[in-house]
């Protein structure tokens with residue numbers, strides 16, 4: 001990501017799905033208005049998912065994802081299908097290109113997206129078998145609950161109108177969500193406690209800190225920041241108590257002990273958890289900590305793969321807290337990036353990172369999967385707050401869909 005670029009996690013994810021040779025890559029090239037992705041009449045031309053960033057008028061920064069045909073057979077086909085399902089979990093807007101006479105596959109995917117509350121658009125790429133077939137268009141209309149969009153990807157006809165339609169439909173949801181929500185407003189004094197320790201990348205701030213800072217500046221809040229050791233100095237020079245203090249979760253207890261009684265307290269990780277996921281689910285998930293024992297099985301899920309550092313929060317600090325409380329026999333598995341286990345029922349609790357590298361849809365998909373398996377899911381910051389006894393004393397930003 002360049003310094004000016006919008007992070008992937010903040011872009012609207014548009015995924016294109018369909019059978020081999022449906023014209024998925026051709027449609028993406030048409031949207032990009034460039035021949036960037038290889039297309040060919042050989043089925044299985046696109047193998048791994050291909051992502052392209054684009055600014056679409058009315059939708060803003062988007063990420064287009066091209067996928068392998070979901071009808072590919074054999075061992076490789078199964079592997080590619082798994083990759084396409086990872087794309088599907090992140091998709092805000094799904095485009096399914098219907099092709100051929102048998103559309104069972106397309107309907108199956110359409111139903112899957114609908115079940116996961118993803119906006120799904122059926123497209124008929126007007127070439128091949130499909131041209132003018134009213135009965136198939138009827139079947140699509142019935143399943144999708146909307147008119148199929150007829151376009152010609154190759155000739156790039158109807159594509160701009162389709163994108164304008166998407167933008168108009170999606171406009172309501174485009175209203176920017178705020179990381180700090182109602183916790184801070186114009187003119188409020190907010191103190192940020194940001195330890196610049198071994199975990200902080202040299203010369204930079206971590207993404208949650210950057211996003212919170214930007215959100216507060218956009219709101220015209222008054223923002224003051226200090227490292228943990230300078231918190232008392234910062235409070236002394238302020239003429240009034242901050243309305244809100246946002247700290248790194250690791251310093252929760254220390255900051256709570258030092259803060260003025262009237263200041264609300266939260267952490268970057270807790271704000272990110274609410275912005276990306278379902279904070280209420282995470283809070284109730286943390287109740288599982290009261291019922292764990294020495295034989296429990298915990299999954300720690302990091303949304304990105306980074307090189308673990310000495311005092312890594314997910315790999316060192318939280319496991320240490322869990323072992324101190326439940327003993328060394330407790331089973332702790334760590335997964336990173338998209339490697340979220342298929343079988344979640346093996347675990348008694350999932351502890352998810354803030355997910356600053358994931359988009360909200362992806363994090364909500366994880367929460368749904370955990371819920372479907374009956375496994376409680378919580379978050380790093382919430383666990384630290386719970387285990388240091390201050391969970392009831394911190395503030396949250398709850399985002400309603």
Ligand SMILES: Nc1nc2c(ncn2[C@@H]2O[C@H](COP(=O)(O)OP(=O)(O)OP(=O)(O)O)[C@@H](O)[C@H]2O)c(=O)[nH]1
Nearest residue numbers: 020021022023024025026039040041044045046154
């Ligand atoms: N005439 C015509 N040809 C098209 C159209 N869309 C795609 N094609 C052709 O159909 C073939 C397959 O298109 P692709 O875009 O590669 O299909 P795909 O869905 O990406 O296929 P896989 O990557 O194999 O899954 C290519 O030769 C395209 O040029 C169209 O609207 N009209």
Ligand code: SF4
Nearest residue numbers: 304353354355356357
């Ligand atoms: S582990 Fe999670 S919260 Fe930490 S940087 Fe990666 S995505 Fe962000």
Ligand SMILES: [Mg+2]
Nearest residue numbers: 024025045046
């Ligand atoms: Mg392709």
